[in-house]
Amino acid sequence: MKQIAISTDYITLGQFLKLSDCISTGGQAKFFVVDTKIEVNGQAENRRGRKLVPKDIVTVEGFGQFEVVSS
DSSP states (O other): OEEEEESSSOEEHHHHHHHTTSOSSGGGHHHHHHHSOEEETTEEOOOTTOEEOTTOEEEETTTEEEEEEEO
């Protein structure tokens, strides 16, 4: 499982996808979350504005599993 470190209290799913190299630009997030199976802590998620906090586990189909950690 890859760890993605954030220095703030939370990060949005759209920002997370860019930080984790699942997408290359923030503009792709809108379409990516609709077309790709994404789970946050085992529950399906399709809102790019979903706030992720440290200890959240994000699974992105085709990219693997990530854990949000604080830096």
